[in-house]
Amino acid sequence: MMTFDQILFYALAVIAVLSAIMVITRRNPVHSALFLITTLFCVAGIYLQLHAEFLAAVQVIVYVGGIMVLFLFVIMLVNLETLSQERRFNRQWHIAILVSVVLLVEFGTIIWRGKAALQLPANQPLMDTLTTNNSEQLGVVLYQQYMLPFEIASFLLLVAIIGAVILAKRRLSSDGK
């Protein structure tokens, strides 16, 4: 018998995966973007179930609120007419699906057989979610334990900005010629 928590989890997970598939199969990019929003919402729901309320809120505000709006803006700027007539997949997609399904079944069975391994050790204390603040815990992890990767990520963003500038310049110069 499944508990309510489990039912909720499976519902969210199934919706997330299904809409993720829809994201890559829809012809209209606006539809894809909307399905991506659904996926992100479901993931936020799963975060909530894990008692990561702050993370869930950030997920909704940053991804659904900020990044998806940017996505939609970009899609509006692209010429949708020609985009929807282009072929989405190349000729190898039959083989690709076959290989993916075989891999999925393999990984599925192997993980199912070893599922006991993923249980937490009995003596491991779960994070005390009731007494300490959720955002406080996240802050401690981010700025103490993983401070260096956090700082390296800022360099990653710098590189991404430089790359975007180079790409944008490209368009200007080729139009000018």
Added chain:
Amino acid sequence: MFNQYFQPNDILIIYPELLLALFAMGVMIIDLFLDRAWKVLNAFTALVGIAYAAYALYRLKSNALNLSGYNHAILNDSFAIYFQFVFLIATALVILISARYLSIEGENRGDYYALILLSLIGMNFMVMGIDLITLYIALELMAVSEYILVGYLRTNRQSNEAAMKFFLLGAFSSGILLYGISLLYGISGSTDLRVIAQRLAERPSHDPIALVAVVTLTAGLLFKIGGVPFHQWLPDAYEGAPSTITTFISVAPKAASFALILRIFIVGLKPLETSWVPVLSVVCVLTMTLGNITAISQSNIKRLLAYSSIAHAGYLLLGLIAGNEYGITGIAIYFLVYAFMNIGIWTLVVAMRRKDLIGDQIQDMAGMIYKNPGAAVLMLVFLLSLAGIPPTAGFIGKYYLFASVIQTHHYVLAVIAVLNAAISLYYYFRVVVVMFMSEKTDEEKMTLSPGVLTSLAVTLVFTLLIGIYPEPFIRFAQNSLSLFQ
């Protein structure tokens, strides 16, 4: 009061990276004030930055050895220091040959050097990291810089296409790698490689989930070094990228990815050795054989060298399969040697680029001995070294790698590797035949810039020196054995 956040040690250990970051941003700012004719100063700024970082690293070697920092995210052992020196040398040589090439392409800007320095920071953290999250972010910092640099020639379709392919496949492989990392975290509850090794050792030997984690992790990592069957991106990226960038990505990022693989497999996944050695053995044989056989039929020198670089990744895997002291020393010395010989040969390819000629067909080299005897002889030395013929440096590298698998009784692997080395002689000498035996097709001579000349001189001297008098370099490479501690 800040003690719980970070310690003075932390800043000390990342001092070379801080300097590199400072100079990366400095290059971009100074670039704004430079006239078109003075853009070559950007290369100087970058070189000064690398020299500073090398000096800081040298100081760290005596001051802060085996210190770990940032809550055990990084470890400054002599393995990390050794590989960082290799990166600094390789990057400095690439910057030397870049200035002239970029001005011929009309893309001489500061952001090129900034991106190279930033990817160098990523590589440095890749060899220092002992925490999966740090390692992954550092890998991405290196990779994203590479994607941009491969597509750096804005008006060149081939360069754009190469960057797109590289980016898409790179992102895909990162996804697979992350899946493996998440499974490892799920099993062990930690991202620290040493804790992961402990937890894995406590588990039964043929644990199904650990197997999936190893397989996905291996697939993601093999992509980064271009191991068969994850090599398809490599020839396209090498051919389409600006030649100087091909020089760069064929040496430093490959060494960084290999160091990352060593750290993960020898430190983190050691308890699962019985499951990854067979997988890697198969990949190793395929990589060597396919790389060498496909290289035979190439008519483009960049593609030929790309396939040869796939084959070299196969030889390097021998050292990891052996996993003993000889193997690790072999990989370390091989990358030092590879940095010199490979950059040497690519420098010549870069130098063949002229205003009207790309110079990447093997036929473009016809009769080079009559036109540029010096360049032809240099090319011969580098090709001999790539093939592993004594007294060049390539022999020392191959000797260590082949000897390591013989020590661990992988005789079949050793035989296949030697056969492959023989195949590779054929296509390396095809280039030699065209250079020495064909009639010249045009009269135009190569013009060598001071940077290219310096780079050629350095690479030639070391390719011969390591081959003739290897002892000090082997002792230097044995620094990497701290991996086993």
